[in-house]
Amino acid sequence: MVSTLSLDAINTLAAVILLADFMLVASSRMRSLTRIFALQSLAMGCLAAVVAFETGAEHIYVVAVLSVALKAVVIPRFIDYTTAKIQVNREVEPLIKIPGSLLICAAITILAYFVTEPIMELGTAITSNCLAISFATVLIGMFMMVSRKKAITEVIGLLIVENGVFLAAISTTYSMPMIVELGVFFDIFVGVIIMGIFAFRINRTFETIDSTVLRGLKD
Amino acid sequence: MLTSLVQTLLILALSPLFTGLIRRLKAYFQGRQGASVLQPYWDLAKLFRKDSVVSQDASWIMTATPYVCMTAVIAAALMVPLMTTSSLGFVGDLIVVVYLFGMMRFFMALAGLDAGSSFGGMGSSREMTVSAIVEPTILLSIFTMALISGTTDLSGISHNLASTGFDLVRPALFLALAAFFISTLAENARVPVDNPSTHLELTMIHEAMVLEHSGKHLALMEWSSMTKLLLYMVIMANIFLPWGIDTDLTALGLAAGAAAIILKLLVFSLAIALVESSMAKMRLFRLPNLLTVSFSLSLLAVISYYIL
């Protein structure tokens, strides 16, 4: 039987994650983006830990540790390093102004609840009610990518989507089989590195990292 | 076999006479004295004796044409009933006859082009234009008769009509007759379509085609044209109004048939003469109106056969 304490913990952490989403959308500085992302990942890790504690499945601890290590420490550092290296200015440069974005995100969150309702009922896992938040995170991440100019923000948006997926994994299935999880982490890590590399190259070639200038190829 | 041979010879022999007759009648209506009825014979005889001058630009077509034309009319004549309904119908029917005339026209027009004079070309071009509407008209009007009498064999048609008295007469017949009459004028270069007795380049059609022919060739051309005219009149007489024609090869019948056909031919010559002296020749680009009228008449004839 699940202790109410850990249930509260899970819900609080989920709330933190959702809050992080909104903060991301609201923030207008590049550095704060990475910070908030780190925070969100941290919350994610804790959530995983709680679940691990509740279900007593050791491999979830590993997952938790890994996610904290990677997403809360290494990747944010790497992104900061990159941004510093290629002197991105500190503005986020949204295509959709921040207030509008926030409203849209609110709508997205409602939508997320709306679409996940039937599945949440089926959810056997104790965390199944986090599903809506995971969906919201995924969609908001995508919205970030759509509505922000910088290439780096796209990477961050992608990472947020990944967070959402991770949350979904935790909340519906207590994370995937070990090997899969490891592979996923590896892929994400390598992916970010490669994107960093290409961000360098793009910056070298275009003297900017504003991805709206990448419009040479069209019909 | 024999009868049709005889009839053909008769037609050949009589054709200049009727041409002469029509001219004479026209002269009478126009208050002139006019040449003798036999004048065409003398003309032909004279032409036959003369050398024929052939353009050096021309090919064998030029020389072949007169003979082909003559052949075509004679072959046609073999299949047309004159006094009696027994003719070479089994060789070919009305379609063949019409297409034989087509062949004649084809060669005549080619000969017109062959010499390379602009007159000839003009003549051929106009001739083909006219025939483009006239030929279908003729076909349709005779088809009407074929439908009425239940055969496409010319002799057959007149035989059936003549032997069944007047109960086959219907409006279709008269429509077809009208159409055919107009076509006869057009086909034989008569006023209002063409003027046989002028060499004015603005007007002439037939004459322009045969302009380069001379001597014996011209004689043959002229003779075949005269025969063609007579043939058309004969067809008109024996297909549309065959009553009186002999149907069973008796002496009496033949006599009656001969009398009947001569009478009819005289009437037609009179009609043609009347038309020619009462009407003026039409402008070339007015012709389509007249011809289309005749075509629609013939089409109407076929249709009315079904609905009336």
Add this chain to the structure above:
Amino acid sequence: MLVDLLFATLIFIPLLGAVIAAVLNGRPKASVRVAFTVSSISSLLGVAITILVFWQGQMRWELPFASPFGSLSFTIDALAAFFLGTISVVTFAVSLYSFGYADHYEGKYPVGMLGAMFNIFYVSMVMVVSSSNAILFLIMWETMSLSSFFLVIFEHRHEGTVGSGLFYLIMTHIGTAAIGLGFLLTYAQSGSFDFSSFPGAAQGMSDLLRSALFLLWAVGFGAKAGIIPLHVWLPRAHPAAPSNVSALMSAVMVKTAIYMLIRCYFDFLGVQDPWWGMTILAIGCVSALLGVMYALIESDIKRMLAFSTVENIGIILIALGVAMVFESYGLNELAALAMIACLMHVLSHALFKSLLFMGAGSVLNATHTKNMEKLGGLAKRMPYTSAMFFVGALSAAAIPPLSGFISEWLIFQAMLQSFNIPETMVKILIPVALGTLAITGALAAAAFLKVFGITFLARPRSKDAQEAKEVPKSMLWGMGLMATLCVLVGVLSFTILPALDQVSSPLVGASIADSLVEGIEIVPTVGEFSQVSPPLIAIVLVTVMAAVLMLSQVYGGRGKIVKADTWDCGTPLTARTEYSGRGFSNPINRMFSWVYRPIRTFRARKHPSPYIRTEMRYTSTTEPVFEKYLYGPTEAAVRWVAKKVSVIQTGSIQTYLGYIFVVLVLLLVVLRF
């Protein structure tokens, strides 16, 4: 069995020959010799197979390997055999012709490819008429189109050639799509791709489906046959191709479409609704009339011949339509008559059209132009070519007793029988068609008179025509064969018609062979309605001719023939004073200006000479109605839509991610309900 062996060989050698010819491309002479020897041999085999089939009944042959679509089999029944025979005879003559014709491409174009494609083209045509599996048929049908496409664009450095070829390819592809849909719809009923299963399937079909199939096939095969308004490719592609190929395309390739129409309507669907026949009849009338009208004012010989092909396809369809009407009213004997007339015209058109195209090719070969305004006087310079072309022209103008005349005569007879039809409306409409056919005949005569008269008679209009020489022997042989056949098929038609009856009787369910021919007379219908006897006509004409000649020599006086100048009204005659082709057809052009919609322009210029005040320039061109009002707009519409769609590729990654986002949200929401 012997036939199977022959058929296998017939298919195999040309393919081999094609490869060899392609390999020998480097040595033109050799490759030409190989290619056309092979094609003539295999076309002879085709004739042999035809005879065997008519003699022993149908043959069936299967490819040795299985396919997902069932056995890939070939069946040659009487119908197929008739078309196979036609194709083969024509191909044989054209192959002979090509020996000489292909030479002049040496060094200019890869002759080896010409030979190779020629052979593939022939084989594909044979397979089209013989294959009895829907998919196999489609494959062969497209192979035929492709090989002919490559032949059309063979002279691809002439500007316009590639364009017309492409247009042809696209049109025929559209047709193939329609045909394929039709076959697959039938398959959905029959559960088998084998043609033998189609008739059975058609029994169970709803009227709607049957009508749909009728229309699909009418469009599909009509596009290939060149019915108006799907004909537009034809007068572009046929002239663009090398003349020997044009001959094949115009004379036989378009006939494969006719073959399939007969096959589909009479064999598969079975004709029941009268409106089918009337539709085909209407299409036929329009194609015949407009076709001949455009042919008449054309001054490019090959284009003129191409339009005349449209006309003759129209005539064939008229006959077919009449046959269908009769069939649908259960008047099988009359249907048989009309069908025989149709087949007869297929044959005679194949003969004279191939002959005429070969003739045009010879002219082109000798003078390097196919514009008749630059020709003339060739009758003296190329006597044999002109004589044979003349025979072709006579046959096309339906002068008795040539083949063209016999077929038209039969069609007239069939149409005259329309009084047997119970439906009054139909009774009235068919005579209208008859009138159209009559006008078509007369205009066709005018058209061929023009093309022969302007091209071969009078004085040359250009230096090229002045220096024209007679073409090599082999070409003359090819034309000679066809010319002879044009005469023989006409005169001896009474021997051919029974064979045609053998073809038609299983289709229309009635045989009229015994009543059709009496001795040397053709008696199309029971009773004394009408008869004709081509051989007797021939005899009469010859004897009378002889008599006329003799008599006019004996009694016609001693007049001799003197050569002299044409009467020139005092001014020396030049090429300019001759009557031009355009001038010849001008009266008709003006008479039917509502059809031609000619665009006339006058330009007056001050002339230096004091005697000529101003010089006038007058041009008159015909408006390309179908291009302007049908094809142009369609293409424009497609392009417009494409343009509108292609704005989605903005190049901005945000937009792209937006698409995914939207699609995801939409699907999720849809899923929720």
Add this chain to the structure above:
Amino acid sequence: MIEAALILPAVLAAICLLLGRRTRLVEAVSVAGAGSMLVLGLYLVLRTFDEGSVDEGIWYMDQFSGLMMLIIVLIGFLAMVYSVPYMRHEHDSGEVNQKRIAYYYGFLFLFILTMVLVVVSNNLGMVWIAVEATTLVSAFLVGFHNKATSLEATWKYLIICSIGISLALLGTIFIYASSLPILGEGSDLHWTSLMAVAGQLDPSFLKIGFVLVLIGYGTKAGLAPMHTWLPDAHSQSPSPVSALLSGVLLNCAMYAVLRYHILLIHSPLGGGFSSGLLLLFGLLSLGIAAAFIITQKDYKRLLAYSSIEHIGIISIGFGFGGFWGIFGGLLHMLNHSLTKALLFFGAGNVLQKYGTKNISEVRGVGRTMPFTAALLIIGSLAITGSPPFSIFTSEIMVLTAGIDQGNLLPAILYSAILVVVFAAFMGHIVKMVFGEPPQGMEKGEISKMGLLPMIVLAAAILIMGLYIPDILGDALRDIIALFGGLV
């Protein structure tokens, strides 16, 4: 045994990267290595074809994977052979240095490795990892030329595909979730074990899961409207890579989608849901691709859009379903990869000869490079579905399926669009091949060696046009049975 097929390319990649500047040696190793890869692959293919399936726990191959493996190793080998003259020419024209050539071959092997991994993994999670890996590896190949345009293409490729892929992961999670109640905690994500219990999986999980998977892997497969990265990436990468991307990678992504499709067919949900979506996206891709083919000005993009079109056809085939639909779809995967490879190789020759991708600037290829021209014409006729080439067979099968199932409207739409595509595509190619070449363009092919793989491909599509080898036919029938297409 299957590990070998994974280890070999890894080793080869390592060797190539290590050999570095010794270009000749690298080339030798690559071709030989690809050859051995081909042999090994064919061995596995034949084995699966007659044993039905090879199950090695985490590695699993049935005939479907066999078909994919066949495509991968075959095209992989030919691309490798074609790369040699292609890269030499690039090097001689100063485009790339020897070091980068080694790096190119190395990544080519890694690319093949990841694709093999996609089709041999039993674990759907592994499949996901592998597909993501293909993106990461091929990114370097797409960006190989380091030009502005190629960088842009790479960036779009990376971002768009990664986002799609993460959606696919989400989908996979739901499928997994649907299996948990039956298989209990920590059930492996193995395809075989999922199939075993397919009948009891929960529909609503499957539904949302499949939607996410379809969008996710669909992005990678180039289904419209997620296709947007494809024309850029395929037109910017070196021609051999384009051939692999268009011919093989898209199929691998499609393979991933279809695995889930099969799962749904056997689930209580039934195939109707997924088939409907496949048909929808298929038609969408077909239509959109057609529009771009009509207005196209760049012949490599033309080919790229035609790939979208054909992925559309494939998914329409599976959308129609039934014996003919699935048969057609499977056959089309093979035919399309063969034909498209041929065309991209041809395009490579033209590009290196004329130095431009503009259709309007390429004229008279028939004069300058007769053989390439002939092969190009064959390829374009084949790709537009004219007989006697193989694509005609598969396309007509798909059409048959549509009509047989009574999906008349889609079927008619399908054939109409195909006709339009034919017209437009042939229009472009014919313009390029015929006419007079530009001034100063000297005659002669780029290289004899480059023609070899093209000739092989042309022969293959010509033979496949009429005749399907029995062993392949039987295997296809088994796969159709797997899709439940025979019942």
